[in-house]
Amino acid sequence: MSEAKKSHVKTLLILGASGDLTGRLLLPGLAQLIATGREADLVLVGAGSPDFSAEDWQQRVADVFGQAKKKATAQGAAHLDRMAAHTSYSALDVTAPGELGQLVSTLEGPVALYFALPPKISQKACEVLTPAEVPAGTTLVMEKPFGSSAESAHALTRTLTRLVPEEYIQRVDHFRGKATVFNILGLRFANRFLEPLFSAEHVAKMEIFYDEDLALESRAGYYDHAGALRDMIQSHLLQILALLTLNAPATLGERDLRDHIGSVLRATKVPTDYAKSTRRARYTAGTSRGHDVPDYVDEDGVDAANGTETLAEIELRINNSRWSGVPFLLRSGKALGCPRKEAVITFKPVSHLPDGFTGNDTPTRLRIGFGPDTLELELDVNGPGDMYELDRIGLSAQLNSPDLLPYGEVLAGVLAGDPTLSVRDDTAEQCWRIVEPVLAAWANDEVPLEEYAAGSNGPGNWLTSQEVQLDRAPKDGEVPGTSLDAQTAGGA
Missing domain, CATH: 3.30.360.10 (Dihydrodipicolinate Reductase; domain 2)
Structure with missing residues (x-):
C-alpha cells in the first residue's frame, strides 16, 4: 500500500443523512472539527430518503452547527456559517443503478462517500456502482460491521476494491480514536x-x-x-x-x-x-x-x-x-x-x-x-x-485528551486521506x-x-476476571498454587 500523500477531500457526501448515526454522531463530530478552524473549504452534501426534505437537512445542520458555534473560535464560527449556508440535500435510492453515480458526478472532487447506512444497504449500494461512476481519488468510508464473517468481509473488500484501491477505503472504528x-x-x-x-x-x-x-x-x-x-x-x-x-x-x-x-x-x-x-x-x-x-x-x-x-x-x-x-x-x-x-x-x-x-x-x-x-x-x-x-x-x-469527539477524529483522518485509524x-x-x-x-x-x-454485575457465578495461577514459590503457611488475586463474584 502506498504511503504517498493523497489529495485532501473537497466534498463530504453523507449517505443516510436523515438517520440517527448522522444526527447523533457524525454531524456533531464534523461541527466540532470545523469549529476549530479546520476544513475551511469543505463542502457538505447529504443524501437519503425522499421522506426527508432539503429543508429538513438544512435545519438539522443548522441546529447541530449552532450548538458548536457556542465554543468555536471566530474563524471556526465563520466556517460553520459558510458550510451550513451552502450545504445541499438529494433524495435518492442508493441501491438503484445510476442514481448515486449521477449525484457523485455533480460534486467537486475528491469526494468522500460516507455510508452512514445499514451494512446490507451499504454493500448493495457499492455493488450497483460501476468503476466509471467513481472518479479517481474518491474515498469510500464504511461503518462497522465489516461483513458478518471472514468470508463476507473478504467479499465486501472485493466489492470495494473493484471501485477504488484499498488505500482509499476507510473502515472506521470510532472507538480507536x-x-x-x-x-x-x-x-x-x-x-x-x-x-x-x-x-x-x-x-x-x-x-x-x-x-x-x-x-x-x-x-x-x-x-x-x-x-x-x-x-x-x-x-x-x-x-x-x-x-x-x-x-x-x-x-x-x-x-x-x-x-x-x-x-x-x-x-x-x-x-x-x-x-x-x-x-x-x-x-x-x-x-x-x-x-x-x-x-x-x-x-x-x-x-x-x-x-x-x-x-x-x-x-x-x-x-x-x-x-x-x-x-x-x-x-x-x-x-x-x-x-x-x-x-x-x-x-x-x-x-x-x-x-x-x-x-x-x-x-x-x-x-x-x-x-x-x-x-x-x-x-x-x-x-x-x-x-x-x-x-x-x-x-x-x-x-x-483529544480536542475532538470520536467522530471528529474519524472525519479528520478521512478528510486528510490518512487511513492510520481505519481498519485494513x-x-x-x-x-x-x-x-x-x-x-x-x-x-x-x-x-x-x-x-x-439489569443493574447487577453479571451472573452471580461469574468472577469479574479469570483466576490465574501465578508462578511464585509459596511462603510459609500458604497453600501452593493459590491465586493471589481471586475475586468474589460481581466485584469491580
Missing part, C-alpha cells in the same frame, strides 16, 4: 521501565473490559442480530488488544502500524474448549441508571428466538514468542451495575519476597482507562505505622476469523446462555 491509539503506543514504547515488561516473562494476564450501564436503548434492529460479541469484542476490543500486544513498529506511519496490528491478530485465537474459554449471558428485568429496565426479550423489536447475548467474555491466546502462555480476557456487556471501560495488565509477582513482610502481597497492576483516557499503576509499598506491613497505593494520571482489509477478516468458531459454538448451544438482572 487517535488519542487512544497514541496514548497506548506512547505509554508502551516511550518508557524504558515499561517497554520490556510487556511480555510473557512479566505479564500474568491481560484483561480488557467494556461494561456499560446502558441497556438496549431502542437499538434492537441492529443489536438483536449482533449481540455483545459481534458488537464490541469482534471489532473494538480486538483492536485495543492488538495495540497492547503488538511489537514496536519502525514508524507510526499507517503501513508500519497496520502491518503490526495484522501480525499480532493473525497469531491470536480462542482455545477450542469453548465451554471453558467463553461465556455469554442476557439481562433480565431490573434497574439500571435509576430506571426500570424490562427483560431483554421484552424489549421492543427483540426476537427471543435469536438467543442474543448482552454480556460476553472470551479468553484468547497469542501464539508468538512475546505472549506465549499469557491469558487475555475480553469482556463487554450492557445494563451492568458498574460501568467499566479499561484494560488491566496484571504482572507476575516478584520471584522472591523476603521473609518478614506482612500485609497484602498483591500483584502489580497497570490500568488504562478509556473515555476519558486515564492511567493508574497499583503498587505495594510500606504502609504507615508498621514499616514491615505492605500496603496498596495507586499512582494515577490523566492521559492526553486483512485485519477486518482476522477479527472475524478469531470469533467465528465461538459464534458457531454458541449457535449450537455448546455454551449456555445465562442470565443476570
